[in-house]
Amino acid sequence: MSLPTAVRRRVFLGVAVAALIAAGCKPSGGGAGTGTDIPVGEFASLTGSEAAFGRASHNGTVLAIEQLNAAGGVLGKQFKLITEDNQSKDGESATAVKKLISRDKVVAILGEVASGRSLEAAPICQQYKVPQISPSSTNPKVTEMGDYVFRVCFVDPFQGTVMAKFAAKTLRAKKVAVLTDVGAPYSVGLGTFFKERFVADGGTVVAEQKFTKDDKDFKAQLTAIKSQAPDAIFVPAYYGQVTLIVMQARELGITVPLFGGDGWEAPELLQGPGAAAALEGCYFSTHFSPDQDSPRAKEFVKAYEAKFGAKPDAMAALGYDSALLLSDAIKRAGSAEPEKLRPVLAATKDFDGVTGKMTLNDKRNAEKSAVIIGIKGGKFVYTETVNP
Amino acid sequence: MSEFIQQIINGLSVGAMYALIAIGYTLVYGVLRFINFAHSDVFMVGSFVGFYSGKALGGTSWAGGLGVMAASMVGCALLGILIERLAYKPLRSRSKLTVLITAIGVSMLLQNVGQLVFGANPQPFPDTLPATTFQVGGVVVSSKDLVVLGFTLCLLGALEYIVLKTKVGTAMRAVAFNPQAASLMGINIDWIISFTFGLGSALAAAGGFLWAYKFPKIEPFMGVAPGLTAFVAAVLGGIGNITGAALGGLLLGVIETLVKGSRWSTWTEAIAFVLLILILLFKPAGLLGRVQAEKV
Numbered sequence: 001m002s003l004p005t006a007v008r009r010r011v012f013l014g015v016a017v018a019a020l021i022a023a024g025c026k027p028s029g030g031g032a033g034t035g036t037d038i039p040v041g042e043f044a045s046l047t048g049s050e051a052a053f054g055r056a057s058h059n060g061t062v063l064a065i066e067q068l069n070a071a072g073g074v075l076g077k078q079f080k081l082i083t084e085d086n087q088s089k090d091g092e093s094a095t096a097v098k099k100l101i102s103r104d105k106v107v108a109i110l111g112e113v114a115s116g117r118s119l120e121a122a123p124i125c126q127q128y129k130v131p132q133i134s135p136s137s138t139n140p141k142v143t144e145m146g147d148y149v150f151r152v153c154f155v156d157p158f159q160g161t162v163m164a165k166f167a168a169k170t171l172r173a174k175k176v177a178v179l180t181d182v183g184a185p186y187s188v189g190l191g192t193f194f195k196e197r198f199v200a201d202g203g204t205v206v207a208e209q210k211f212t213k214d215d216k217d218f219k220a221q222l223t224a225i226k227s228q229a230p231d232a233i234f235v236p237a238y239y240g241q242v243t244l245i246v247m248q249a250r251e252l253g254i255t256v257p258l259f260g261g262d263g264w265e266a267p268e269l270l271q272g273p274g275a276a277a278a279l280e281g282c283y284f285s286t287h288f289s290p291d292q293d294s295p296r297a298k299e300f301v302k303a304y305e306a307k308f309g310a311k312p313d314a315m316a317a318l319g320y321d322s323a324l325l326l327s328d329a330i331k332r333a334g335s336a337e338p339e340k341l342r343p344v345l346a347a348t349k350d351f352d353g354v355t356g357k358m359t360l361n362d363k364r365n366a367e368k369s370a371v372i373i374g375i376k377g378g379k380f381v382y383t384e385t386v387n388p
Numbered sequence: 389m390s391e392f393i394q395q396i397i398n399g400l401s402v403g404a405m406y407a408l409i410a411i412g413y414t415l416v417y418g419v420l421r422f423i424n425f426a427h428s429d430v431f432m433v434g435s436f437v438g439f440y441s442g443k444a445l446g447g448t449s450w451a452g453g454l455g456v457m458a459a460s461m462v463g464c465a466l467l468g469i470l471i472e473r474l475a476y477k478p479l480r481s482r483s484k485l486t487v488l489i490t491a492i493g494v495s496m497l498l499q500n501v502g503q504l505v506f507g508a509n510p511q512p513f514p515d516t517l518p519a520t521t522f523q524v525g526g527v528v529v530s531s532k533d534l535v536v537l538g539f540t541l542c543l544l545g546a547l548e549y550i551v552l553k554t555k556v557g558t559a560m561r562a563v564a565f566n567p568q569a570a571s572l573m574g575i576n577i578d579w580i581i582s583f584t585f586g587l588g589s590a591l592a593a594a595g596g597f598l599w600a601y602k603f604p605k606i607e608p609f610m611g612v613a614p615g616l617t618a619f620v621a622a623v624l625g626g627i628g629n630i631t632g633a634a635l636g637g638l639l640l641g642v643i644e645t646l647v648k649g650s651r652w653s654t655w656t657e658a659i660a661f662v663l664l665i666l667i668l669l670f671k672p673a674g675l676l677g678r679v680q681a682e683k684v
Contacts, residue, residue: 047508049607087508182654210653214613216603219398220648227391240510244603251521252394253528272512272604 037080038073038336040065040326041100043111043121048088049213049240052266053113053315057135058083059308060319061110067303068323074330079323082106086117093120101128107336108133110322113315114238115139115186122149130338131345133326135318136287138262139189143364150345150364152321152353153287154388156186159261160193162285162370162386163234168201171257171283173231175206179221179245181237183213190236190261206230211241218245219252226254233258239266243275250278262286265313265373265380276378283383288317288355289371291382300354314355314371321353390526395649396642401533401602403641404540408595409618410625410633411547412588418628419564419584422484425491426471427592428615429498430464432608434593435513435600436506437463442514453517457539457597461590468589469582477578502608513604536598543594544634550587551630560584564628617644620664626674635675 042061045054065081073079082104084096093112100106101124109125109132112118118137125132126146134142134151138159143149167173178195181187195205206228209221222245225233235245235258246258264284270276290301290311300320304312312320328351330336333344348360358366372383409431416424437460445452475494479487521530551557562570563580571577599614600606621640625632640660647656667675 047503049510051509209649211648212654212656216599216605216610216613217398217402217645217648220395220645221653223391223394223398224649240605244605247604251528251530251532253521253523268510268512273515275512 037078038075038330039080039082039104039106040323041097041104041106041109041111042081042083043086043093043096043100043109043117044083045088045113045117046083046085048086050088050114050238052239052268053136054085054088056266056313056315057111057113057319059304060135060312060316060321061323063304063307063316064320064323064327066307068327074327075334075336077336079327081323086112088114090116091120093117094124097121097124097132101125101130106130107330107338108326108341110135110319110326112137114184115142115189116184118142118149119145119185122146125149129342131326131329131341133322133345135322136262136315137186139185140363140365141185141189147346147364148342150325150360152325152355152358152366153262153318154368154370155365156190156261157193158388159285159370160190160195161197162372163259163261164194164197164201164203165386166283166285166372167198167232167234167259168203171232171259173203175204175228175230177207177209177225177228177230177233178205179209179211179218179225179233179235179237181213181241182210184238186261186263187236187238190263191234194234194236215241216244218248222249222252222254226252230256232256235260236263238263239269243269243272243279246282247272247274247278257281257283259283260285262314265315267310267313270375270378276375279375280378281375283372283374285370285372285386287314287368287371288312289314289373289380289382292371292385294356296352297354317353317355321355321358324353325351391649394527395645397527397529397533398649399642399645400638401536401641402645403638404537405595405599405602405637406614406618406621406641407634407637408540408543408591408598409614410622410637411544411630412592412595413619413622414625414627414630414633415584415588415591417622418630419560419581420476420487422487423491423619424476424585424588425488425615426475426494426498427588428611428618429495429502430468430471430589430611431592431596431599431615432502432606432611433467433498434460434464434589434596435606435610436502436596437593438516438597438600439511439513439606442516445516446514448515448518450517453601456516457594460593460597464593464596465586465590468585468592471589472582472585477581499608499611506608508608510605510607513600513606515604517601532602536602539594539598540634543591544630547587547591547630556580556583617660620660624664624667624674626676629674629676632674632676639675 044058045051065079069078086092086096113136115137118134122145126148132149136153138156140155178191180191207225242264265286329341329345333340351358356368358368361367367388369385369387371385373380374383412427438456441459442456475490519531521528559575559580621636622633625636644656647659
């Protein structure tokens with residue numbers, strides 16, 4: 001292709017300027033941990049359908065990094081947090097993580113909340129041998145992607161067991177319907193684990209209905225569920241759709257409790273006209289409650305409230321713990337080299353986070369307790385703690 | 389049996405909204421012979437205009453709700469006219485493909501500007517119209533379903549009246565039939581095309597308002613999925629035909645709901661599209677054909 005000379009000159013100039021800018025922007029430290037600060041990458045859903053999760057988790061991480069830096073950092077260096085937003089979209093996380101690793105030379109990746117998006121990043125972290133610590137992805141597959149992938153939360157088989165026992169004992173349900181989002185690995189996984197446990201304990205799953213990410217109308221599935229007259233409905237989905245599902249269930253005259261997993265926990269769950277009333281008497285399991293009675297948690301809640309003017313939820317607490325665990329590992333390894341961090345992270349034992357004491361098992365998953373929260377009077381109310 | 393009737397009611401109520409959007413596609417296609425892909429985003433803007441005016445107004449009442457819906461219809465009619473004037477009119481003599489691609493561009497522009505202006509996070513839509521549920525036999529009917537169906541039928545009736553009984557409607561049909569000849573007869577084509585865009589966009593806004601009333605979580609990308617289904621509905625019914633678009637919308641709504649309520653729920657879209665292909669194989673012009681006198 002031939003271009004007019006003037007255009008060609010402009011293109012050449014453009015390229016030259018771009019090259020200069022790129023050269024000027026190179027990180028002065030150049031590489032992991034050799035500079036004055038330790039670059040830490042984070043990818044999160046700061047906007048879009050699961051933004052409440054992303055923002056809470058991000059706030060927790062920011063608070064942890066600030067506190068660590070104020071206390072003098074680690075190995076005499078300060079942390080530098082570099083955050084990328086994936087807009088809650090599929091496919092964006094892989095690009096964001098590649099950028100963080102190859103351009104920003106981060107020593108570790110923190111993220112994500114949604115299992116589907118953590119699964120996108122995991123193969124890349126594994127390939128470049130950079131540890132990934134997911135704060136709150138609970139699908140077991142996430143850490144199965146490779147030995148560089150860790151998490152500071154429990155996994156869905158445990159969460160499914162907790163909710164199956166809760167349904168049988170506290171809700172006294174014998175017949176349960178399950179409604180899952182087939183587009184989210186989190187939802188499919190949690191639905192399956194719940195069902196296996198609930199059936200093994202002698203319960204019956206009378207209806208299994210499915211929907212996809214973009215759905216807004218759930219009346220078809222709920223009508224089919226209603227005809228089976230279940231004692232309770234398990235909805236392992238994310239908060240955005242849960243509100244619509246519960247409201248439409250009430251519109252159809254379904255009065256039994258609906259319950260789910262940690263995907264429910266966001267203040268947005270109760271927002272909108274009639275949402276809080278519809279959700280009254282529903283329950284979900286999660287990792288942390290600000291009403292928990294532990295000094296470590298109380299200290300965190302105070303600091304978080306002072307900085308963000310709101311009570312932290314589980315995502316915020318786990319975001320906080322993911323950064324603390326990384327700092328702890330760097331201290332134990334005596335180095336911020338990604339490859340030296342891996343064995344140290346894998347050997348984490350009795351690490352004291354705000355969400356409780358955790359030990360990473362041979363599958364790099366945290367073994368810790370779960371919390372059940374009920375919705376009463378339009379508020380999240382701490383109900384009980386379940387130990388593994 | 390009551391479950392089946394319940395599903396039909398659920399389906400009709402979603403289908404009514406598909407019908408409202410589908411009519412917008414069909415109106416513009418009838419006059420200009422191109423698919424206005426920005427239509428589904430005008431639908432989104434409609435629900436956001438409703439969101440802001442509903443919040444400003446506050447409270448829940450029939451008069452207030454109707455006022456909010458009227459506000460979003462007027463706002464979107466103006467937006468539709470503006471889009472036509474700025475983006476499509478300069479390209480009217482170009483090939484249809486150019487206009488089609490421009491329409492996709494306008495659609496993306498609206499989505500992304502929407503993200504900047506309205507924010508990317510889903511927002512709870514205020515309760516503007518009262519809502520109750522009542523039971524008839526074993527079937528639960530929400531007043532929302534009745535309102536959506538009722539409004540759709542009223543708007544359809546009004547549209548049929550405008551197109552068939554008024555001077556503007558006659559002019560629209562004349563422009564659709566032969567723009568040159570219509571212009572020679574003293575019809576101001578620019579004005580008629582603007583009017584068509586305004587009318588179609590007002591219907592999209594009504595659809596957007598009703599959608600948000602029924603599913604009270606709105607965000608800038610909310611138009612994409614229903615817009616696609618409504619486009620299929622318009623083609624299914626015979627694009628360019630108003631009654632066909634309405635029929636296509638209702639039909640798709642009911643089929644979608646019946647499939648979703650069955651054990652093949654994950655196949656919903658696949659079944660809708662297979663149906664579309666089958667109908668187009670046997671009736672290439674759609675259910676109600678295209679060669680009709682009252683074509684618009």
